[in-house]
Amino acid sequence: MRTFVSATKFFLKSGVKGPGYLEIVDGKFGEYFSNLPEEEVTLIDHSDKWIAPGLVDTHIHGYMNHDVMDNDAEGIKVMSEALLACGVTSFLPTTLTSSKKLLKEVAATVGSVQKEVTGAKIQGIYFEGPFFTEEYKGAQNPSYFGDPDIETFHEWQEASGGIIKKIALAPEREGVKKFVEQVTSESVVVSLGHSNGTLEDAAEAVEAGASVFVHAFNGMRGLNHREPGMVGALLSLRDVFSELICDGHHVHPSAASILMEKAGHDHVALITDCMMAGGMPDGDYILGEFPVVVKEGTARMQEGNLAGSILKLKEAIKNVVDWGLATPEQAVMMASLVPAISCKLDDVCGMIKKGRDADFIVLNPDMTLEATYLDGKQRYAISK
Template identity: 35%
Template sequence: MELLLRHGKVYQNHGFAEKDVWIKDGKIVKVGENLDALPGIGSEAKILDVSGLSVIPGLIDIHTHGAVGVDVNSAQAEDFEKICRFQASQGVTGWQASILTDTREQTLWAIGEYRRWKQLPHEGATLLGIHLEGPFLAKEYKGAMPEHLLKTPDLKLLKEYQEAAGGDIRYITVSPEVEGVVEAIPEIKKLGMAVAIGHSGADYETARRAIANGAASATHVGNAMRLLHQHEPAIFGAVLEDQNVYAEMICDGRHLHPGTVRLILKAKGVEHAVAITDSIMAAGLPDGFYHLGVNEVVVKDGDAKLVSDGTRAGSTLTAVRAIQNLVKFTGKSLAEVVPLMTENPAKLIGIYDRTGSIAPEKDADLTIIDENLEVVYTIARGNCCYPQSK
């Protein structure tokens, strides 16, 4: 498919300028002015006038457990495809399936369904790979994790998972204070996974050692995490201080107060923050009873909590709402917050060479939004177009 986007406000180099974007065979060919006059653009090219609209890199959600009635842990390949189509309606061109801590058998089953999804005819956002949230996590900060399945590092098991995934486990969350985790981080990285620290009550020194050993990110900072104290900065303080580690943020107004979002961004800068949804199967659906892995969840007024004890369990947030909230909470411009769900997550999980910005030879992953920051079109790997679901 060949497509020419004309007269859009195109996001490049952290700013907007009116330009055209030429797309062919799923790739961006050229970005510039008056491209329709260039030789080489085929007569069959579809021309889409996006005057007055903002063209940004496709949104990337690296931490989500499901949507539209599908839970990642129990999803079949065809169910992953449902999430892909929904994600595209929300401006997402790429997402990671976050597998909540589960049994070895169920985790391998979920990984197998991911591999089967890769063989299916596909529409919508691309499933980029897998995020393992656990099982090497602290019981005291388990959140929605089943406590009896948490364990100390097992590199043999992790290698089995990665081999089953064909190398597509890109990201894993671990707790630094769990015995053996800090020492295991370099070996986990050798398996091809970016390491995030979270679900943790680690003290400052232990968290610093984890970062020094190669932890690249922190999972939903401020949630399921020991918080800052003036005498003991803890993991929260270590993450805020260190510019070598990214900070995930759930910007739904529930998990983090808007003032906390502003504080994190002041500490990290927009270069080292990543917006996530941490969404569950209830995203895109009304209030009611759902599940998250092995847990029963009730959603009331859009707020997801465990039935058992009221612990908050993921969110019903969508990616485009996260971007809208970032602008609302911080007063920053769209140009300033775009990297939090494009460039930064792409760099974190090692795919920035092919997506995350608008540049020639990169995948044609684009989100087109209006002045109210609502999705008008999503273009995923050159496939146009996925309008927003109402």
């Protein structure tokens, strides 16, 4: 018997359609139909809801009291399961600046557990650092900073089993151009951030192949009329993507609006930059090697600087709609297809497409999450 999902709207790559029916075949997406076939079928009824691709979080350090840098396979499995309640069906576990040895061990651990997780799917690893500069270190430990080193990166990549998909660096470091050219030739995405770089520094790195800016506006030299800096670069350079944290604390909605208007919604990737306190009560936590206090919706270091976030990606898509910055269709795109494209993952996630794993979410018209499906099976539903 054929199985169909019914809904008022479907957020397909070609646009929003509905009301209609989407076939699920052996855990994969099938065809979309405006009308049900005239035969007996199994119907998954979400007729007053919206169906969207599963969300893709390409920058997330931790969740539910676990951190990628804990180097704990079981903790990563907990993260994977818990992220389904955030609408996330694919993610890139994200490292922090640390010793070369620990980063190698973490890469190996994530690589070993990639196929074992049973919740949100690990689509690769994001190395955030350690090739940064101290002026905008954020919650990164500057004692481990250094210039890009291709041999060290290859050690990490080998340890991971070849699944490092993205690495962030500061474009003003020595040897960036050669490093970027090499790793991008190996299909690794380079993002730019935690940087006091100039527009010229960023442009040179982009010419070499860098294509993403780390958490736009945060951890980077701001816009100045005499030196546009990193913010000027992400607003003016073409064919680049910008990560954006829309929790209402990291970036003012007006600044987020400027970025979306200038770059286009199709070049802004909503991310969380979530740390271990995500999904947990207020209190004291650790990010990397630093103590962090979580209260009033923020995670801050002792000196008051923001230290990652406790944002859920399902909240980000609701926020940008509630703030009037995006349509529901654009919001979903910025948290699914755009992150996937920006990290070269759109061949496996980020859209509803025939033959792909049927990873999708069910949204209410107010953009709240109703349910999450993985491989065509409901794995999370809001408690009634």
